[in-house]
Amino acid sequence: MRKTVQTAAFSVFWLAGITAVLIMLSVVGYVVVKGFAHITPDFFTTSPRGGLSGEGGIQSTVVTTVYLVVMTLLVATPLGVGAGVYLVEYADQAKSGFVKKLTAAARFGVETLAGVPSIIFGLFGYALFVTTLNLGFSLASAALAGSCLIIPVIIRTTEEALKAVPDSYREGSLALGASRWETVWKVVLPSAISGITTGIVLSAGRIVSETAIFFVTLGGSYRTPTSLLSSGRSMALHVYYLAMETRAFDKSMATAAVLVVLVIVMNLSINMISRRVTRGTR
Amino acid sequence: MEQIRLETSEYSLFYRDFRALNRINLEIPANRITAFIGPSGCGKSTLLRSFNRMNELIPGVRTEGSVLLDGSDIFREDVVHLRKKVGMVFQRPNPFPKSIYDNVTYGPRIHGVRNRSQLAQIAEQSLVRAALWDEVKDGLNKPAMSLSGGQQQRLCIARAIAVEPEVILMDEPASALDPVATIKIEELMNTLKESYTIVIVTHNMQQAARVSDFTAFLLTDEQRAGNMVEFGTTSRIFTSPTDRRTEDYITGRFG
Numbered sequence: 001m002r003k004t005v006q007t008a009a010f011s012v013f014w015l016a017g018i019t020a021v022l023i024m025l026s027v028v029g030y031v032v033v034k035g036f037a038h039i040t041p042d043f044f045t046t047s048p049r050g051g052l053s054g055e056g057g058i059q060s061t062v063v064t065t066v067y068l069v070v071m072t073l074l075v076a077t078p079l080g081v082g083a084g085v086y087l088v089e090y091a092d093q094a095k096s097g098f099v100k101k102l103t104a105a106a107r108f109g110v111e112t113l114a115g116v117p118s119i120i121f122g123l124f125g126y127a128l129f130v131t132t133l134n135l136g137f138s139l140a141s142a143a144l145a146g147s148c149l150i151i152p153v154i155i156r157t158t159e160e161a162l163k164a165v166p167d168s169y170r171e172g173s174l175a176l177g178a179s180r181w182e183t184v185w186k187v188v189l190p191s192a193i194s195g196i197t198t199g200i201v202l203s204a205g206r207i208v209s210e211t212a213i214f215f216v217t218l219g220g221s222y223r224t225p226t227s228l229l230s231s232g233r234s235m236a237l238h239v240y241y242l243a244m245e246t247r248a249f250d251k252s253m254a255t256a257a258v259l260v261v262l263v264i265v266m267n268l269s270i271n272m273i274s275r276r277v278t279r280g281t282r
Numbered sequence: 283m284e285q286i287r288l289e290t291s292e293y294s295l296f297y298r299d300f301r302a303l304n305r306i307n308l309e310i311p312a313n314r315i316t317a318f319i320g321p322s323g324c325g326k327s328t329l330l331r332s333f334n335r336m337n338e339l340i341p342g343v344r345t346e347g348s349v350l351l352d353g354s355d356i357f358r359e360d361v362v363h364l365r366k367k368v369g370m371v372f373q374r375p376n377p378f379p380k381s382i383y384d385n386v387t388y389g390p391r392i393h394g395v396r397n398r399s400q401l402a403q404i405a406e407q408s409l410v411r412a413a414l415w416d417e418v419k420d421g422l423n424k425p426a427m428s429l430s431g432g433q434q435q436r437l438c439i440a441r442a443i444a445v446e447p448e449v450i451l452m453d454e455p456a457s458a459l460d461p462v463a464t465i466k467i468e469e470l471m472n473t474l475k476e477s478y479t480i481v482i483v484t485h486n487m488q489q490a491a492r493v494s495d496f497t498a499f500l501l502t503d504e505q506r507a508g509n510m511v512e513f514g515t516t517s518r519i520f521t522s523p524t525d526r527r528t529e530d531y532i533t534g535r536f537g
């Protein structure tokens with residue numbers, strides 16, 4: 001009897017697992033197969049020409065995506081990693097009750113913000129950066145709004161990575177007369193770097209794939225941005241524009257295929273990074 | 283008359299309202315090995331960690347009474363400076379995930395030594411003193427984690443020596459090691475006491491009897507606060523203890 005239950009249970013889990021994998025494979029497979037049918041070398045080297053027919057390739061959108069990711073990470077990484085380090089390494093040392101309340105609020109905020117839909121960050125970005133600060137639809141607005149989106153993610157992954165560093169390292173360093181800062185900088189951060197990097201790369205993937213937030217902050221110009229105040233169109237946005245506002249659905253699919261492959265490559269690189277970094281230190 | 287390196291008087295430690303150490307009066311002689319023995323939870327590790335103020339890492343800890351190092355109050359001193367003078371070796375070997383060389387030179391670098399040849403010299407000296415040099419001299423750039431447990435612990439001793447402390451605190455330094463590695467650490471302690479004052483916490487009474495010159499026996503009272511029951515030369519504590527509880531503990535009637 002128990003054996004039958006066991007077998008039945010295993011079968012259910014196995015089926016659930018296989019179904020999940022099949023769904024994922026069919027989505028990715030469909031997009032990649034459909035999309036790659038329309039990809040030619042020209043597709044990467046020409047820029048979209050605008051208009052209803054959706055002619056041209058994706059060159060400017062690739063460039064815009066790279067700009068956007070770099071700009072966003074430049075803003076979000078120092079703030080996110082810094083906040084994570086503060087919360088794990090320093091917050092408990094705070095003596096004043098006000099600081100304690102503040103860090104408790106920050107922790108709650110981080111938890112909550114990590115689950116807020118990206119369009120909310122988009123609306124916030126539109127209200128603050130695009131209109132109030134008068135940055136317009138631009139790389140600057142988009143990078144700032146994107147930072148708001150990923151900072152909670154970076155804070156959380158940084159916190160997790162730091163918490164995984166054994167306290168015995170910290171004790172060892174402090175006992176040698178190192179200050180808290182020296183301990184964090186020379187012992188804790190190097191041990192946590194692979195986890196932190198993972199968070200940053202995951203966030204970069206998020207920026208590559210988010211659409212709604214950039215719809216209302218980056219605008220949609222298909223030209224290559226020439227300054228921080230230029231509007232632009234990331235690849236994900238391009239997929240949306242091609243699908244909804246042109247007749248070139250096949251090109252939308254092709255762009256999506258490139259996007260999917262890019263995200264897969266980024267996720268694979270996470271494994272490689274953490275393996276390499278780990279090998280270097282342990 | 284022994285020269286006194288560390289001295290506590292009426293020293294108590296509290297975790298918030300809980301008294302963990304109760305009015306400890308103790309004089310630890312210089313260049314000797316002093317062992318703290320007693321059952322689990324008697325406060326011997328807490329007392330040990332008082333001397334380099336590691337207890338301050340725990341929120342809600344406060345102290346009463348005084349602890350003097352060479353006659354000056356350790357609580358008035360800059361904690362970084364204090365820990366340079368009072369090194370520590372932990373229960374589990376805790377080398378950093380860096381190379382052997384970087385582990386030994388970590389302390390000196392922190393304290394401002396930049397010169398490469400000077401660092402190399404400190405590294406060699408410290409490893410020689412910690413009886414590890416011959417085993418690692420051909421692989422100083424290997425990760426410290428590749429060493430055996432006993433070697434890692436000797437590396438941690440070398441790391442502590444490298445900042446030239448006056449005192450080395452050892453918190454059950456051999457409890458995670460096999461018997462052969464344990465003997466090596468004990469022999470090492472014997473040579474180290476010529477240059478350093480060593481205070482060791484141990485669970486193992488034979489170890490205390492083998493290595494230490496002085497022994498302090500700690501025990502919790504009815505309120506679970508750690509008290510020092512008896513202090514004296516190791517030979518006297520182990521042969522003719524004056525307190526009934528010391529005798530009971532040493533003869534294995536409890537603990």
